[in-house]
Amino acid sequence: MAVLGAGSWGTVFAKIAADAAARSEREGGAGWSVTLWGRDPKVIEHLRATGVNDRYFPTVRLPANLGYEADARRALEGADVVVLAIPAQALREQLTALADAVPADAVLVSLAKGLERGTGLRMSEVIAQAIPGAAGRTAVVSGPNLAREIIQEQPTASVVAAASAEVAGKVSRICATDYFRPYTSADVVGVEIGGLVKNVIALCVGMCEGRDLGDNSKASIMTRGLAETSRLALALGGRHETMAGLAGMGDLVATCSSPLSRNHTAGRLLGTGLSEAEVSARMTQTAEGIKSAPVVLELAREHGVEMPIVEGVVAVLSGAVSVDQLQPMLLRRKLKAETPHVS
Ligand SMILES: NC(=O)C1=CN([C@@H]2O[C@H](COP(=O)(O)OP(=O)(O)OC[C@H]3O[C@@H](n4cnc5c(N)ncnc54)[C@H](O)[C@@H]3O)[C@@H](O)[C@H]2O)C=CC1
Numbered sequence: 001m002a003v004l005g006a007g008s009w010g011t012v013f014a015k016i017a018a019d020a021a022a023r024s025e026r027e028g029g030a031g032w033s034v035t036l037w038g039r040d041p042k043v044i045e046h047l048r049a050t051g052v053n054d055r056y057f058p059t060v061r062l063p064a065n066l067g068y069e070a071d072a073r074r075a076l077e078g079a080d081v082v083v084l085a086i087p088a089q090a091l092r093e094q095l096t097a098l099a100d101a102v103p104a105d106a107v108l109v110s111l112a113k114g115l116e117r118g119t120g121l122r123m124s125e126v127i128a129q130a131i132p133g134a135a136g137r138t139a140v141v142s143g144p145n146l147a148r149e150i151i152q153e154q155p156t157a158s159v160v161a162a163a164s165a166e167v168a169g170k171v172s173r174i175c176a177t178d179y180f181r182p183y184t185s186a187d188v189v190g191v192e193i194g195g196l197v198k199n200v201i202a203l204c205v206g207m208c209e210g211r212d213l214g215d216n217s218k219a220s221i222m223t224r225g226l227a228e229t230s231r232l233a234l235a236l237g238g239r240h241e242t243m244a245g246l247a248g249m250g251d252l253v254a255t256c257s258s259p260l261s262r263n264h265t266a267g268r269l270l271g272t273g274l275s276e277a278e279v280s281a282r283m284t285q286t287a288e289g290i291k292s293a294p295v296v297l298e299l300a301r302e303h304g305v306e307m308p309i310v311e312g313v314v315a316v317l318s319g320a321v322s323v324d325q326l327q328p329m330l331l332r333r334k335l336k337a338e339t340p341h342v343s
């Protein structure tokens with residue numbers, strides 16, 4: 001198994017898979033090898049020598065059964081599972097360059113939570129275009145999975161979504177550990193939309209925090225954020241129950257509540273009055289919501305879906321409105337029903 005991308009989530013997911021292999025072996029089952037590839041050879045060299053990813057988790061020694069490779073093609077040799085932990089806007093370019101090295105029957109696992117700029121495609125759709133024939137053997141992993149908690153083996157659950165039950169089952173087995181519990185799902189669209197839109201909602205909750213607003217405001221944004229996320233997911237063919245699950249409400253609550261979330265942090269900085277350019281310059285890790293927000297809005301408009309919170313976040317990011325103007329922009333909208341009366 002190869003994990004491509006040695007950032008925060010790629011490193012943690014590689015640890016999960018290596019720990020899952022060790023557990024399977026301890027219980028008398030099959031084991032598997034896990035190789036982590038990163039594009040910076042110095043990071044890989046250091047990982048090989050110390051088992052520590054200094055940039056992200058300087059105090060954590062990764063499991064001894066995890067391998068490291070600076071050459072992506074070598075990492076892919078014979079891999080039956082290829083995990084993609086590369087940020088959304090870089091995935092197509094990286095995957096296209098390596099497409100011929102991906103084994104023909106390998107299962108592809110998408111970890112990124114974003115929409116591609118320029119095409120509006122979800123990551124599973126980008127993978128299907130970059131690797132012909134991959135659609136039936138692609139899985140998406142998403143849920144309340146803050147990497148910095150999981151590296152400490154704090155328990156969490158997640159969702160493995162795939163069109164094929166067999167593929168979802170296989171991927172869930174290779175990431176099941178005593179601290180990471182995957183559930184399978186048939187709803188790829190809903191799981192992807194839940195994971196990527198919550199980043200935009202977390203930007204808005206972060207803005208509330210930057211403006212010293214309290215829990216009522218934040219809970220209102222989260223709840224109405226989930227309502228608009230659900231509208232988009234359903235319009236694209238996703239399922240309602242996914243939105244109430246780990247990849248919907250679960251991830252939304254974790255990301256919007258946690259200071260560990262990069263999107264939440266970016267939103268808080270915006271809330272203190274910094275511009276998008278100033279916030280992006282300060283971020284040392286990927287905050288996908290910043291780049292995905294305008295793409296989410298375009299996709300919503302294409303499908304006639306109203307997403308006022310996303311619209312507000314896009315307006316702040318572009319500098320069209322200030323964070324202070326967001327409050328009247330959202331609260332002065334025409335009144336509507338949360339639960340409509342039936343006549
Ligand atoms: N960190 C987290 O808690 C979680 C992150 N995710 C998602 O995982 C994806 C990756 O995020 P993180 O690892 O957290 O970001 P990160 O910012 O920690 O790391 C990204 C890594 O990708 C590498 N990278 C960038 N462009 C690349 C390219 N063209 N080719 C190869 N490598 C490239 C960078 O060098 C860096 O090592 C994002 O879509 C994020 O939303 C999902 C769940 C949890």
Ligand SMILES: O=C(CO)COP(=O)(O)O
Nearest residue numbers: 143144145146261262263
């Ligand atoms: O997706 C995540 C948690 O599930 C991570 O969120 P951030 O990218 O905002 O840190």
